[in-house]
C-alpha cells in the first residue's frame with residue numbers, strides 16, 4: 589500500500605527504518621576496471637574470460653541523469669561517480685555536464701585509480717562541473733603497489749594524476765589507501781610523510797569483506813586505532829569534528845598544522861547509523877548497502893517507459909523499507925553471505 593506523505597514529509601524526503609535520510613547517490617558507470625586490486629577484483633575471479641556487462645546493458649547518460657534527477661527530488665545532494673574504473677567510460681565529462689545541470693545537486697565527486705586522469709582530462713571534468721576527486725593509492729613503494737593492483741601500474745603515474753587533479757581545481761584531493769596486514773601496513777608512515785603539508789587528505793581504509801571474491805580474513809585487517817597510533821607516535825594528531833552527519837571518514841589533523849588525515853573504519857568502528865548512501869550499479873540496480881546481497885531493478889522501469897513519478901514512488905518505497913547495517917552486524921556467519929561485488933557498485 590502506498591504510504592500517504594504530508595507535504596513536509598515529502599519535502600524532507602524519505603527516511604529508512606532507522607530514520608536515515610537519502611543524501612548521497614553513488615553511481616557506477618562501468619563494471620570494468622584496468623586494475624586488478626587484490627581486495628576488490630582479484631585476477632583469478634576477474635580474469636580474461638570474466639563476463640563483464642555488455643554495453644547495451646549499461647545505463648545511458650540520459651538514463652543515469654533521469655534517475656539522478658529523481659533521487660535529487662528525494663533529498664540527494666551529493667553524487668559520486670564510481671566504477672570499476674569510471675574513466676574507462678568514454679566522454680564521462682558529458683555525463684558530468686548533464687548531472688551538474690540538475691537543480692539541487694551540491695557536489696559531484698569522482699573516485700578513480702588515477703590511471704586515466706591526465707591534466708587534459710582533469711581540466712575537462714572540472715569545466716564540465718566536477719567538484720573533486722578521490723584517488724586510490726595503496727603504497728608509494730612500486731613493488732608493494734604493483735603487488736596490490738596486480739597490473740604493474742607505477743606509483744609515479746598515480747602521483748601525477750593527483751597533481752593533475754589539484755592543478756585543475758578538483759580539490760581537496762582525497763587519497764584512499766586500503767591497509768592490509770602483511771601487504772602494505774608497513775607503508776602507512778611513508779604515505780603519511782609524503783602527503784603531510786600537501787593539502788591533500790590521506791584516508792586510511794580498513795580492509796573490508798566486500799563482495800565474495802577477495803578471500804577476506806579478520807586477521808588481515810589493521811584496525812584504525814592501530815594506524816592512528818602508529819602516526820600519532822611520530823606526528824601527534826588531534827580529532828576533528830565531522831563536516832556533516834554521516835560523513836564516512838573520521839577526521840584528524842596534525843597538531844603541527846601539516847594538514848588532515850582520515851580513517852574509514854567499517855570493520856572496527858561501523859558507522860551505519862548515519863549512512864545516507866544509496867548505490868546505483870551501471871546496469872541500473874539500486875543497492876542500499878555496500879555489502880548488499882541484492883539490488884532493485886530501476887532500469888526495467890526506465891526502459892518500460894515508466895513516468896518519473898512512478899519511479900520516484902518506487903525508490904521512496906525501497907528506501908523507506910531499508911534496514912541495512914551490515915557493518916554493525918558483521919559476524920563470522922555474515923561473512924559467507926552472498927554480497928554484490930564492490931566493482932559493480934563502487935566503494
Ligand code: SF4
Nearest residue numbers: 860863877878913915
Ligand atoms: S555497511 Fe552498509 S549500511 Fe553500513 S555504512 Fe556501509 S553501506 Fe552503509
